[in-house]
Amino acid sequence: MxxxxxxxxxxxxxxxxxxxxxxxxxxxxxxxxxxxxxxxKGEKGNFHDVNLKESEVTDIPKQVKFTEHRKDGWYNPPKGETLTAWVVRVKGEIIALSPICKHLGCTVNWNSNPMYKNEFFCPCHFGRYYKDGTNVPGTPPPKPLDRYEVKVENGRVLIGPLQKT
CATH class of the missing domain: 1.20.5 (Single alpha-helices involved in coiled-coils or other helix-helix interfaces)
Known part of the structure; x- marks a missing residue:
């Protein structure tokens, strides 16, 4: 059947x-x-020598540039990507701050607005940050600036991966 x-x-x-x-x-x-x-597999963060001695780091933020090799989708520049950080000593600790504003991603600069002395200032929407990267209350940024890992070897400052806040 x-x-x-x-x-x-x-x-x-x-x-x-x-x-x-x-x-x-x-x-x-x-x-x-x-x-x-x-x-x-996660990539281990590399530390970069930013050509800055530990003794040169003061309580006035200093802008440093470094190159990082990373692949972002199909974008993989052969010479790497140039990044910037603000390095400052706060309460004896060396910190490195990202210059990217947490409001809309514009670039912040130190002491660039005469109305707001000794602060990081974002010209896009008047975002302000204190020297340690915390945002000034009542200004547009909702969070503090991101920090890079920092370590000192042989008297030289090394900047590592970005730690998102």
């Missing part, structure tokens, strides 16, 4: 199989995108 497949069942199986194949083709990239960070 043979069981025959009707025309309707054949079309249902064919369309169901095709729909399943197309759906898996669309879902696979989304699933891969979601789990890729879990599968990727």
């Amino acid at each position: 043979s069981k025959k497949v009707s025309r309707r069942q054949f079309l249902t199986y064919t369309l169901g199989g095709t729909a399943g194949f197309l759906a898996s083709g669309m879902l696979f990239p989304m699933v891969r995108f979601a789990i890729d960070p879990i599968l990727r």
Whole structure:
């Protein structure tokens, strides 16, 4: 006794199989995108010599530049990406602050507005930060500036990975 497949069942199986194949083709990239960070091995942060001696760090922020090699999607500049940090000594501790404002991502500068002396100032929307990177209450930035890891080796200041706040 043979069981025959009707025309309707054949079309249902064919369309169901095709729909399943197309759906898996669309879902696979989304699933891969979601789990890729879990599968990727973390990179250990490198420390960069910023050509600054420990004795040169004072309570007045000093801007330093350094180059970091990192791949960001398809963007991978061969000479690396030039980054900037503000290095200052606060209560005896050397800290390195990111110059990126936490309000809209503009660049902050030290002592650049005569109305706000001894503060980091963001010209985009008048964001202000104290010397230690904390935001001035009542100004647009919702959070303090991000800090870089800092260590001193052989009397030289080294800047490491960015620590998001």
